[in-house]
Amino acid sequence: MAGMVKSARYLSILFLILSLLGCAPIPKLSKEQRRTIRSVLKTAPPEVVKGQTGYAVNDGNKIWYEQIPAKTNKKGTVLLIMGNGQDALAWPPDFISYFNDAGYEIIRFDHRGTGLSSYVKKWKKLDPYTLNDMADDAIAILDTLAIEKAHIVGASMGGMIAQLIAIEHPERSATLTSIMSSGHVMDDKLPPMSNEVLPKMISAVLNHGFFGNKKGQIKRQIVQKRILMGGATGEIDVKTLTEVSYYNLKKRDGYNLMAARHHFAAILLSGSRYDQLSNLKIPVLLVHGEKDPVMPIEHSKKLDSIIPGSTHLWIENMGHDLPDEAIPEITAKIISNLTRKED
Template identity: 60%
Template sequence: MKTVKRILKISVSVFLTSVLAVSVYTCASVPKLSRDTKQVIDTVMDEPIPEIVKGTTGYAHSQEWKIWYERIPAGDTIKGTVLLIMGAANDALSWPRDFISHFTDAGYQVIRYDHRGTGLTESKEGWDRKNPYTLNDLAKDPIAILDTLHIQKAHLVGVSMGGMIAQVASIKQPERFSSLTSIMSSANVFDTLLPSMNMEILPKMISAVIKHGMFGGKEGKIKLQVVQKK
């Protein structure tokens, strides 16, 4: 019995030490915010929430799902369309405004949308985890949006899981897309011919999510966006 208690004490001590070490590493590895940045965040927290959906919105029907989208107009002359596909656990509003403005200022209308069960796109009641939708299913959503808006071709930009969806959509219907840009994504993470993941950046990203995203509240969400841009 004494041996069991001793083992339990050692196990608890090791666990607590590990948690403390991870906490210290998490706080230390996340880039520091400048005093000016913190002041800007404090100011933003006290101001009314700005309206960030300024384009034309609607729904496209894809496999019995109503997919919410926003169509952001370009300047005077429209050179083409850029369709943005966000990654997992993020909605369309996660695309930075200055990122979008680079396209609209250059004459391209921008379309962004929410994935199934995310943001303003509907969630299915009684959804069965044993019968999930796949990347092939998700790749039908951007095509459905283009069909709804009667757009023949678009430039695809996808980040993380969105990059995977963009690749599948381009393979399925290459005639619908003028170009493909895949950010922070891969066709096969186990392909040894591709460059490996940057193991210096990944821990910092995870640490930032833990420090600001999980425990920082609303202010932490703002800090997370700032840190991730660094």
């Protein structure tokens, strides 16, 4: 009986916390955006995955990947690594097209717990996986596809994983691009990760699709993208985002909201990479938005001061996302880095 009372008390506290977080103000969808969502849902989802797909296995985990060929003579391979709680389809289609058009094949993959990759249903508190383990997932994909060396591009948490690949597997890393990321998230000399975004993200979940239907979960994707934009301005390509989300929900395993919790734990366990990054000998590009509401740009600026020969792209009107308007500039800068000679 005492145990039941204790459990009920914990549940009451949990619901109170969730209720308070659910009160955080979130952006509203416009009538036009709602009409676009309804229109897309009236048709069959377009084919989003068009490349060669398969699984790599690392430490018992099956990691789903897609290999998208270059449209011209192949110049190299670009490995894309997404951020916390995100799967392979979170990369904007236009972002990928610029590389394919320039002669680079793309490999994107689902992190552990997302998309079609292995899902850890029971979190082992005494044996959580780390960013190093997730970096090994990426290397397992390269091994499976017999790719000796790739250009490593990572966003947010993916940038941290990309850094680890460059550090631990320099022979497999042609170049490194770290987007809106950090070399040490707990660096007390830098502004910390924002504590204002999480309540809004949770509020979006509670309002649009914790147990919701496809329409609600699609709305959540759009609202959360707007939250991550922070103070940046610009339009969201609602049609494309809806089509990709619809495909994910209809033809894949949808969205596992618990994955973000596991990934965040791995981030907090990661520690500093400053010393190792200061010894890199490959071309490195750092990209960051000046209006990033999650990871302050000072984190990338510190990396720029540490990594020898690094170049950077600071984008004034960019938050913690890849804005449609900035994709041409970002991809052009990355492609330029892919052709830089080693320092």
